[in-house]
Amino acid sequence: MDDAAVAALLAVPAGLLGADREKFLDLVVGAYPGGDGPELDGFVAQVREREPSFGPAAEAFEENLRAGGLDRHWPDIARAFVDEGGSGARLDQLREELAAETEPEVDPAGDSGGWAAFCTENRGFWLGWDGTEWEAWRAAFAEGAAGAGVGVELEPHLFWMDGLDPAGRVAYLRDTLGFMVGEAASTGSTGGWAAFCVENRGFWLGWDGTEWAAWRAAFAEGAAGAGVGVELEPHLSWMDGLDPAGRVAYLRDTLGFTVGEAVFTEATPSDDARARPSEAEISAALEAAELAVRALPPEQQVIPPEIVSEMFEEFPQAALMDPAELASVMAEAARQIAATPAG
Known part of the structure; x- marks a missing residue:
């Protein structure tokens, strides 16, 4: 096996032991008959569907691969698993041998060196x-x-x-x-999306609900400087389709930022004054969004269509977004959430 395949084999979650690890590796081999199969996201989705009990392990495996930059080599890695392993049992044996090679050697004579x-x-x-x-x-x-x-x-x-x-x-x-x-x-000062959110918790304190484009641009610039622009973009795209009250709720309740008092008392329109799409517009957008989700490739269908209905109930302004854009934003946001470690 090449270095990428070896590293990927060692990246199988440590919590999988014995028969569980062998069965998980069998799932990998089974998903790539002849060495060809879905992209990494699609493999994880396939495991969640076929073997729900292995879903967390598949997600952890994906996270380990992405952390090591191995996700971009996934097609070659999967092919090596099939061609050079062939079965979960054989791959598990190879993993044991590789892991043993990296374990510390203890001097049986008790020498203090090494x-x-x-x-x-x-x-x-x-x-x-x-x-x-x-x-x-x-x-x-x-x-x-x-x-x-x-x-x-x-x-x-x-x-x-x-x-x-x-x-x-x-x-x-x-x-x-x-x-x-x-x-x-x-505890999280190691960088990344979570750390960016913590460090910028008070960014929106001075916002009064107006000049969204300017505040959005400044926030995006800070995220890009912290190396988390990709993680932020789905959230910004989502908020572009909301009214000021929706943006306040999303920033505060979903992303955990502290929002200034002025945005509640001055800039947030009342329910009566707020421009809302009609029931017909919401119904048409709901149908279009559900169709757009179903039209995505299987590996991107990470949100059940019924969740779209719940979203429209909470954020009716989403009816004003382009359905294809909405489906894409939802799929990307869900992928980011699924890739974020619990806790």
Whole structure:
């Protein structure tokens, strides 16, 4: 197997053990007869449909692959699983062999040197890390390993972590290598969408409900600078179709931002004054949106059409959006939500 396939095999969720892991890998092989099959999103959706009990594992697997940048190699990875593995049992055996190769070697004579001793002696190295300045911390850690004579053993782990986002590095250091990681890095100051939301919780405090385009542009610019523009865009597209009251509710109740008092008392129109689409417009938009969802490729049909009805009840202004755009926004938003770890 090439490096990407090996890394993907090792990315199978650690919570899957024994027969469960073998069955999960059988699902992968079964989804790609002849080596061809759905994209990664489609595979996860297929697992959720056919084997609901494995749905969380499939989602975690997808998250692990995306964190390591392996999702873009998924077609080749799946083909390698089928061609070079062929069955869940064989793939599980290969995974066991690969995992054993990366486990620390403990000197039976009790010598204080070696990789295991280095890990023990440096268990607290990452306690002061807050999830940022990876290159500097990486270099210092590698220097210490080289001084202890275990640079060769450390390098594969550093190479793997180079491809992860900060949260993935925290998890790998803590759960795979057994190091203690600082609270700041573990609780979300490691960057990403969740951290952006926390750090910008008060962004909308000065907003009075007007000049949406200007506030939208400033917020999008900040997200792009934080590297989370892709995650924010579906939310902005959704709010473009809402009136000021709908935007307030979405920012506050869905995204968790603090919204200024003025937006409630001055800029938010009353129910009577607020321009609302007619019942006929809502009915027509509902039907069009449901058809648009059904027309999406199977791997993008992540929201049951009936959820669209519930959405129109809460946000009737969505009737003014283009149905195809609405379906696309909903599918992308759902994919982002599904890819976000619980908790």
